[in-house]
Amino acid sequence: MAAPWSTMKFWKPGTEGPGLSLNEEREATAEVGGSIIYNPHASLSIEKQRQKLPVFKHRNYILYLLENYQTVVIVGETGCGKSTQIPQYLLEAGWAAEGKVVGVTQPRRVAAVSVAGRVAEERGALLGHEVGYTIRFDDCSDAHATRIKFLTDGMLVREMMADPLLKKYSVLMLDEAHERTLYTDIAIGLLKKIQKKRGDLRLIVASATLDAEQFRDFFNLNESGNPSKDTCGILTVEGRTFPVDVFYTMSPVPDYVKATVETVMKIHEAEGDGDVLAFLTGQEEVERVVSMLVEQSRALSRSGMKKHLRALPMYAGLPYSEQMKVFERVPHTVRKVVVATNIAETSITINGVVFVIDCGFVKLRAYNPKTAIESLVVAPVSQASASQRAGRGGRNRAGKCYRLYTEEDFEKLPPSTVPEMQRTNLAPVILQLKALGIDNVLRFSFLSPPPAQSMVQALELLLALGGLDEHGRLTEPLGMRMAEFPLIPMFAKMLLESGSFGCSEEIVTIAAMMQIQNVFVSPPSQKKPAARKHRKFAVAEGDHLTMLNVYEAFVKNRRSSQWCQEHFLNYKGLQRAAAVREQLWRLLSKFRVPKKSSEGDPEVILRCIVSGFFANAARLHHSGAYRTLRDDHELHIHPTSVLYAEKPPKWVVYNEVMQTSRYFLRDVSAIESSWLVELAPHFYRRGTHSSGSKRTKVV
DNA sequence: GAGCACTGC
Numbered sequence: 091m092a093a094p095w096s097t098m099k100f101w102k103p104g105t106e107g108p109g110l111s112l113n114e115e116r117e118a119t120a121e122v123g124g125s126i127i128y129n130p131h132a133s134l135s136i137e138k139q140r141q142k143l144p145v146f147k148h149r150n151y152i153l154y155l156l157e158n159y160q161t162v163v164i165v166g167e168t169g170c171g172k173s174t175q176i177p178q179y180l181l182e183a184g185w186a187a188e189g190k191v192v193g194v195t196q197p198r199r200v201a202a203v204s205v206a207g208r209v210a211e212e213r214g215a216l217l218g219h220e221v222g223y224t225i226r227f228d229d230c231s232d233a234h235a236t237r238i239k240f241l242t243d244g245m246l247v248r249e250m251m252a253d254p255l256l257k258k259y260s261v262l263m264l265d266e267a268h269e270r271t272l273y274t275d276i277a278i279g280l281l282k283k284i285q286k287k288r289g290d291l292r293l294i295v296a297s298a299t300l301d302a303e304q305f306r307d308f309f310n311l312n313e314s315g316n317p318s319k320d321t322c323g324i325l326t327v328e329g330r331t332f333p334v335d336v337f338y339t340m341s342p343v344p345d346y347v348k349a350t351v352e353t354v355m356k357i358h359e360a361e362g363d364g365d366v367l368a369f370l371t372g373q374e375e376v377e378r379v380v381s382m383l384v385e386q387s388r389a390l391s392r393s394g395m396k397k398h399l400r401a402l403p404m405y406a407g408l409p410y411s412e413q414m415k416v417f418e419r420v421p422h423t424v425r426k427v428v429v430a431t432n433i434a435e436t437s438i439t440i441n442g443v444v445f446v447i448d449c450g451f452v453k454l455r456a457y458n459p460k461t462a463i464e465s466l467v468v469a470p471v472s473q474a475s476a477s478q479r480a481g482r483g484g485r486n487r488a489g490k491c492y493r494l495y496t497e498e499d500f501e502k503l504p505p506s507t508v509p510e511m512q513r514t515n516l517a518p519v520i521l522q523l524k525a526l527g528i529d530n531v532l533r534f535s536f537l538s539p540p541p542a543q544s545m546v547q548a549l550e551l552l553l554a555l556g557g558l559d560e561h562g563r564l565t566e567p568l569g570m571r572m573a574e575f576p577l578i579p580m581f582a583k584m585l586l587e588s589g590s591f592g593c594s595e596e597i598v599t600i601a602a603m604m605q606i607q608n609v610f611v612s613p614p615s616q617k618k619p620a621a622r623k624h625r626k627f628a629v630a631e632g633d634h635l636t637m638l639n640v641y642e643a644f645v646k647n648r649r650s651s652q653w654c655q656e657h658f659l660n661y662k663g664l665q666r667a668a669a670v671r672e673q674l675w676r677l678l679s680k681f682r683v684p685k686k687s688s689e690g691d692p693e694v695i696l697r698c699i700v701s702g703f704f705a706n707a708a709r710l711h712h713s714g715a716y717r718t719l720r721d722d723h724e725l726h727i728h729p730t731s732v733l734y735a736e737k738p739p740k741w742v743v744y745n746e747v748m749q750t751s752r753y754f755l756r757d758v759s760a761i762e763s764s765w766l767v768e769l770a771p772h773f774y775r776r777g778t779h780s781s782g783s784k785r786t787k788v789v
Numbered sequence: 790g791a792g793c794a795c796t797g798c
Binding site for chain 1 (some may be wrong): 790791792793794795796797798
């Protein structure tokens with residue numbers, strides 16, 4: 091291939107990188123979870139290090155702004171130190187006096203834990219006392235002693251259920267707010283409401299440049315037009331990163347998979363030391379590029395090239411031990427090439443990356459509010475994402491980023507990604523808001539309001555499940571209880587019904603297992619033996635009972651990691667399922683749902699599943715495909731379902747529909763059509779297709 | 790017959 095590159099642009103340090111900070115360097119999974127080492131003699135040097143961070147110069151101004159404004163938006167560029175330092179400035183200035191707490195939210199668990207660890211270390215404190223964290227399944231904080239508390243944004247929303255005004259907090263800092271995760275957005279809307287009742291509550295919104303004004307306008311309660319009465323101010327803190335040269339292709343690339351391989355080989359031949367990180371959209375592309383690179387590097391070795399290539403895949407579905415390989419150091423004679431999905435954009439940081447290749451696309455979840463069907467679509471990345479990807483190459487030294495698209499096309503990309511709130515099924519959000527006392531969700535102050543049709547779909551589903559009444563009010567006790575579960579409402583309903591079906595023990599396991607992705611692992615090199623082992627767990631009733639089998643076998647085999655490996659099962663996933671199961675059990679006991687086993691009878695279990703998932707039913711069409719009962723949509727059983735290899739049952743319920751190349755049903759079980767009429771008479775009635783009312787569907 | 794970005798409670 092002729093040299094497709096031309097240098098188009100020089101990326102000035104800190105002008106383009108969205109607000110990531112010091113903590114990111116500590117986010118790599120390999121570095122997380124260790125004990126905190128405290129060296130009492132290091133306090134002076136820690137103090138000096140703290141003063142060297144770019145944010146230190148702004149210390150007094152930040153404190154001044156917080157005295158004068160209810161909300162402060164801080165544009166903190168990568169490496170400025172905001173996440174670790176600002177909470178300490180607040181503590182030192184007395185914001186955590188009189189039993190008050192400074193709270194800092196993070197979108198991800200690892201980040202909450204690692205930043206908390208770093209801050210505790212800087213203060214010479216034991217994690218869990220003065221400095222602590224709270225994430226699901228792991229509360230390392232002290233109700234009395236903790237002054238700075240790191241938590242996931244989802245956890246903050248949960249805390250509001252117990253303490254609607256968040257009275258114990260004097261200041262809340264929402265870190266990485268520009269990521270606009272679902273829970274950050276929920277928290278933002280709720281905090282604005284809380285601020286109207288609690289004038290003393292201060293907010294710090296840490297965001298990227300692009301969104302700063304949107305946040306300020308949202309939180310500015312001043313309607314007088316007089317700027318001196320503004321309640322929100324903005325401050326920008328420069329970052330500390332290395333420059334990244336950005337290159338574009340001269341003309342559009344017809345095949346970015348091939349172009350990725352060619353670019354890697356070009357870098358390998360022409361450039362000095364430094365690892366490569368390539369972004370692609372999915373598992374299949376990643377594996378294809380890895381195998382092509384392996385082939386190419388063999389040819390290179392044969393031709394006598396001294397420097398070797400080591401291509402490694404990285405995506406969430408990869409077994410844990412395989413994921414860890416990307417963090418391993420390689421000898422100087424080897425160049426590491428990590429081929430990753432979007433997981434490497436924010437969730438993990440790989441040290442030593444100098445060269446980044448960006449295919450320009452991303453796989454995103456989308457939601458169709460008309461059909462209530464979610465899909466995974468490959469879409470062009472946003473400019474913000476592209477900058478974030480490029481920035482992954484400038485963390486240790488100056489880097490280079492190769493974009494597999496033209497500069498002209500870059501200019502046409504959307505500035506930022508559509509917030510999750512606008513591309514998701516809102517039923518869990520609406521239920522949560524109702525439980526927090528937001529009666530009129532249509533008038534809730536959303537930073538980015540979701541489509542009205544999505545709200546309507548959510549309200550209809552919650553009504554059908556009995557969580558809301560005809561007036562849209564939360565029902566007692568059902569709706570309130572459903573909201574307490576960390577699950578989508580259908581699962582919550584199924585669990586709450588499981589006592590009366592006499593199968594709560596099985597249902598709680600099934601609900602927990604369904605929260606885990608990739609229970610079955612299939613390494614590309616061992617697909618056949620893996621499939622053989624997996625088939626042993628499969629039952630004709632479908633995926634729910636198959637997952638029950640897997641979990642019960644896991645417990646029977648003393649939760650052994652060795653056993654999981656032999657059976658190609660995701661050990662970490664099963665451990666997580668056990669933790670989820672325990673949490674769900676606690677909630678069921680709280681609501682006095684009796685502990686009962688179906689004693690091997692599959693029918694009650696399936697009926698109980700129908701009591702939660704009746705709206706997700708489909709029947710087999712003579713074409714061989716399924717059709718939804720809701721709106722006659724054509725669907726296919728996903729190849730990962732055990733029913734894919736079985737004789738297709740006439741009627742099924744499913745957990746979700748995912749649109750990729752076709753509409754696929756995921757997590758499917760066989761049912762009897764009569765159960766639908768019996769268990770959801772308000773939703774279904776027996777009849778003919780010609781007649782029909784609006785609400786009830788004809789079975 | 791043929792396929793699942795990523796978090797989080």
